[in-house]
Amino acid sequence: xxxxxxxxxxxxxxxxxxxxxxxxxxxxxxxxxxxxxxxxxxxxxxxxxxxxxxxxxxxxxxxxxxxxxxxxxxxxxxxxxxxxxxxxxxxxxxxxxxxxxxxxxxxxxxxxxxxxxxxxxxxxxxxxxxxxxxxxxxxxxxxxxxxxxxxxxxxxxxxxxxxxxxxxxxxxxxxxxxxxxxxxxxxxxxxxxx
Numbered sequence: 129x130x131x132x133x134x135x136x137x138x139x140x141x142x143x144x145x146x147x148x149x150x151x152x153x154x155x156x157x158x159x160x161x162x163x164x165x166x167x168x169x170x171x172x173x174x175x176x177x178x179x180x181x182x183x184x185x186x187x188x189x190x191x192x193x194x195x196x197x198x199x200x201x202x203x204x205x206x207x208x209x210x211x212x213x214x215x216x217x218x219x220x221x222x223x224x225x226x227x228x229x230x231x232x233x234x235x236x237x238x239x240x241x242x243x244x245x246x247x248x249x250x251x252x253x254x255x256x257x258x259x260x261x262x263x264x265x266x267x268x269x270x271x272x273x274x275x276x277x278x279x280x281x282x283x284x285x286x287x288x289x290x291x292x293x294x295x296x297x298x299x300x301x302x303x304x305x306x307x308x309x310x311x312x313x314x315x316x317x318x319x320x321x322x
Contacts, residue, residue: 130168131195133161136202143207144303149291156287157202160195167191189269197248197268200281204316206309213310218279218317225260234305237262237280241301246285251313252276253320277320279313 136154140147167188174181212219222233233251240262241249248265254276265271282304289300 130165131161133158134199134202139202139205139207141207142205142307144292144300144307146292149289152291153198153283153287154202157195157198160191160198163191164188164195190267193268193272197265197281198283200278201248201283204280204309204312205304205307206312207307209306209308209310211310212308216310216314218310218314221260221317226262233260233262237282238301238305240264241282241284241304242298247271249282249284250278251280253279253317255320277316279316279320280308 136150136157139145140150142150167184171181171184171188174184212222214220226233226236237249237251243264245264245266247267250263250265250272252261252263252273253259254261254273256275260279261273261276263271263273282301284297284301289297293300
């Protein structure tokens with residue numbers, strides 16, 4: 129069964145994200161979905177003993193994670209975010225793992241997002257260590273924390289902000305932080321802890 133691209137048009141109108149930027153980003157995501165389906169079909173019909181097959185197999189991780197990370201990113205966004213509820217279990221855990229205001233999760237996450245380079249910033253829940261961890265991911269398929277669950281996913285490849293912000297990544301980071309759909313993030317946290 130082929131993967132189908134999800135529709136995220138409900139995000140159009142999100143403050144800080146132009147319609148042009150969002151539609152371009154949706155088109156890029158749809159390309160990942162198409163490439164995953166194409167690769168899976170070719171791998172099904174291919175000869176595992178060939179170099180071509182090996183390269184397609186290596187490419188699958190890039191395309192699949194490109195698809196899935198974009199889904200997680202768009203799903204954890206909304207037009208008018210109420211912000212993190214300080215009484216929610218996740219927000220209380222953030223205080224435990226990242227400290228009070230001067231060392232807060234927000235400050236740490238934004239600092240990682242502002243690092244030079246392309247990639248993703250992900251807040252993970254580590255069920256073994258029972259703690260939250262912010263992580264920089266350079267490429268879609270490299271650097272993920274094994275066994276951990278992504279809670280907040282932020283795209284910091286240039287396509288996520290250049291149309292609206294040019295090289296002013298800090299302004300994009302602020303817009304993203306104001307668009308986090310905390311109800312989705314709380315649900316991810318609840319599911320990760322089961």
